[in-house]
Structure formats: structure tokens, C-alpha cells
Amino acid sequence: MTQHENRILTSSSPDQTAAFGGALGSVLQRSTLLGLVGSLGAGKTNLTQGIGEAIGIARTDVTSPTFTICVPHYGRVKLLHLDAYRIKDGSEVDELGIDEELEEGSVIVVEWAELIEEFLPQFDVMVTLQATDEHQRRIEFEARTEKGRRLIEALPDVG
Numbered sequence: 001m002t003q004h005e006n007r008i009l010t011s012s013s014p015d016q017t018a019a020f021g022g023a024l025g026s027v028l029q030r031s032t033l034l035g036l037v038g039s040l041g042a043g044k045t046n047l048t049q050g051i052g053e054a055i056g057i058a059r060t061d062v063t064s065p066t067f068t069i070c071v072p073h074y075g076r077v078k079l080l081h082l083d084a085y086r087i088k089d090g091s092e093v094d095e096l097g098i099d100e101e102l103e104e105g106s107v108i109v110v111e112w113a114e115l116i117e118e119f120l121p122q123f124d125v126m127v128t129l130q131a132t133d134e135h136q137r138r139i140e141f142e143a144r145t146e147k148g149r150r151l152i153e154a155l156p157d158v159g
């Protein structure tokens with residue numbers, strides 16, 4: 001099984017980053033776990049807004065959940081938006097019931113994914129965002145599962 005499919009995109013604006021998220025959102029299936037890696041202000045929330053919009057969630061509803069850890073949104077698919085920045089130990093992750101959410105079909109997006117990766121099932125796609133200058137972001141989509149590989153293969157041509 002080839003699981004190493006990846007895509008590297010360059011974004012020049014927040015709108016373009018959201019559009020890249022939208023591309024991913026447009027081909028998303030239920031029960032998908034997406035990880036976002038990147039420092040403060042890299043564009044993780046911005047990308048999540050695009051993902052949400054593609055599944056029928058208003059962009060303005062998706063905000064930085066830093067103080068709440070986990071926010072559910074109800075679009076065509078339930079989107080759970082997690083921010084792991086303030087999670088201190090694995091038991092906090094267990095309380096979120098991620099396995100059950102995935103079984104029920106939710107799409108889960110985790111900001112600061114690397115901080116809780118060891119407590120979660122395998123990410124289908126890991127997205128790494130890196131600021132290369134004030135307005136430019138290098139965005140890499142990396143498949144970690146067969147499902148993720150198919151997702152990346154199906155991504156529309158956005159950049």
C-alpha cells in the first residue's frame with residue numbers, strides 16, 4: 001500500500017489558505033482524522049475555516065478554540081475542531097471520546113496535532129503549515145493512511 005502521497009502548496013493570502021482547506025473539505029469523507037501542525041499564526045484555524053465552509057459551516061463560526069479545546073460544528077457532516085495547545089495529559093484526550101466520534105462519522109480537525117498524536121488513532125492526513133514570509137505559507141498535505149492517500153489523490157487542482 002502506498003501511503004506516502006503528499007501535496008505541497010504555496011499560499012499568498014488567508015483567502016487562498018482557506019481555499020486550500022476548501023479543496024480538502026470538498027473531497028472529505030465521514031470518519032476522517034486530520035492533523036494540523038504549524039506554529040502560532042501559521043494559518044491552522046484559517047485552513048479549518050475553509051474545510052468547514054466546504055461542508056456547510058459558516059467561516060465565521062470557526063474560530064480559534066484555544067480556550068475550549070474542542071468545539072463541535074454541524075454541517076453536512078459533524079466537524080469537531082480541536083486545539084491541543086492547552087492539553088496537558090492523555091486523560092484529557094481520552095475524555096473527548098475521539099474513537100466514538102470517528103465511529104459515528106465525524107470529521108475531526110486537530111490544531112497542534114503533534115502534541116497529542118500519541119493519544120489518538122492514526123491521522124489520515126497531516127497538514128504542515130509554515131510561514132515563509134509575512135503573507136506566504138508553505139502548506140504540505142501528507143497522507144498517513146490509505147484513506148488519506150485517496151483524499152489527497154482526489155484533491156482538486158488548486159495551486
Ligand SMILES: Nc1ncnc2c1ncn2[C@@H]1O[C@H](COP(=O)(O)OP(=O)(O)OP(=O)(O)O)[C@@H](O)[C@H]1O
Nearest residue numbers: 011012013014017040041042043044045046135137
Ligand atoms: N497566506 C496566509 N495564510 C494564512 N494566514 C495568513 C496568510 N498570510 C497571513 N496570514 C495571517 O496569519 C494568521 C493566521 O492565523 P490563524 O489563526 O489561522 O493561525 P493558527 O495557526 O491557527 O494560530 P494558533 O496557533 O494561534 O491557533 C492570520 O492573522 C492571517 O491573517
Ligand SMILES: [Mg+2]
Nearest residue numbers: 044045064111
Ligand atoms: Mg488556531
